[in-house]
Amino acid sequence: MSLRLAGARFKNASTAAALALAAAAMLVPANLLPVLTTETYGQSRSDTIFSGAVELWRQGLWPIAVIVLTASMLIPVLKLVGLGLLLLGARRGASSDSRRLTRLYVAVDFIGRWSMLDVFLAAFLAGLIRFGELATVVPRSGIVAFAAAVVLTVLATQAFDPRSLWRVAPSSSS
Amino acid sequence: MGSNAPLICHLCGQEHRAIRLEPGEKALCVRCGAVLAQGVRSGSNTALVFAITGLALVWPATLLPFVSAGKLGAERISLLFTGVRILWNSGMRTLAVLVLLCGGLLPLGYLVILAVLHAPTGLDRQKYCSQVLIRSAIGLEHWAIPEVQVLAVLVAMIKLGSIVNVAIGAGFWCYCAMVFSLLIAQHTSRFNSTVPLSAAGATGAAVPS
Secondary structure (H helix, E strand, O other): OOHHHHHHHHOOHHHHHHHHHHHHHHHHHHHHOOOEEEEEOOEEEEEOHHHHHHHHHHOOOHHHHHHHHHHHHHHHHHHHHHHHHHHHHHHHOOOOOHHHHHHHHHHHHHHHHHHHHHHHHHHHHHHHOEOOOOEEEEEOHHHHHHHHHHHHHHHHHHHOOHHHHHOOOOOOOO | OOOOOOEEOOOOOOEEEEEOOOOOOEEEOOOOOOEEEEOOOOOOOHHHHHHHHHHHHHHHHHHOOOEEEEEOOEEEEEOOOHHHHHHHHOOOHHHHHHHHHHHHHHHHHHHHHHHHHHOOOHHHHOHHHHHHHHHHHHHHOOOOOHHHHHHHHHHHHHHHOOOOEEEEOHHHHHHHHHHHHHHHHHHHOOOOOOOOHHHOOOOOEEEEO
16 A cells, blocks of 8 residues: 555545635735735724735836735635535545546645735845834734735645545445 | 565555666556556766755744845844744644744755755665655655745735835745755655656556566
8 A cells, every 4th residue: 555545544624624614714914914014104004914915006016016915815715615516526526527526636735825925025125124213014914814824824735635536425225 | 675575556455567668658557547556867966965954044044034124214123933933822732833834844854855865875775764754755745845935925025015125035936946855856866756766766657567
């Protein structure tokens, strides 16, 4: 038996579903609470993920705004929708969609890491911009909720066993 | 591991019989289309060379100035993990540990494992130990994400351009080179997640068994 198969006992759909639900719940505070507070010349401004991206867009930095919005809002939502489809597919077992769903699993597995962009961004800005009254960046609680959501989606993907998409459902006894 | 061992697709569980691959050839699962094995195009020591290069770059990346920012005569030099220290001191300790792990410690661990696995006698001496290392390497693939940190720093520097004067330090370039080495080592490794573990170490392709 291969090692990967031996590790399969830790994978099951209910664990993946529970982790995905927890991630969805964490995305609510992650998007409502401020992730960063910028203090410049005594003036303070707190931004959520969305308002930070909108501010970037207003400043003309639209490519950066698109990257932040994609990594921090679009990818987590797409991952959760993808996981939902995979869990439904796993319940159904082998079907004509199994191949397509397997490709979806590979895509969901690949894109997950890029959601960590905002977490690294907050850590970097907090470390660099500390000029006292002139300019200071302080991380806020929203970034903790966001990091938790990202970690939970990665764990949910790891908990999902793609081979469940190919299992032949037991025929009902007549 | 013998070349007669079956290749089991890690995505759908389909068994295949192993056959020899030419360089650059890929063996695809007949059922789900996943890549089961790849013929190695580069030299057999490529992964080892890049893993060691990455390891050598970890220390300058950590110790040399990463980025410096200046505003009205005041200057602040940031190292790779200055942000981690600030997060830790701000009470966000879980977040600090997460950033430290994903951006620093796990990539380092991944490079060490890749170097050990591809070392000339790495596999034959302790088969059980090697299997544990292979499993660890595949697990680390999801969490060792320094390339995301590089993108985050680039985004931050563009964002900061209008607020402060930002200058890239030698540490950042070393970190980028380390990330590049890690990605090449991972791509050329015989033990990445595209190759099922039952086939690890064998140059095999697949036909249905």
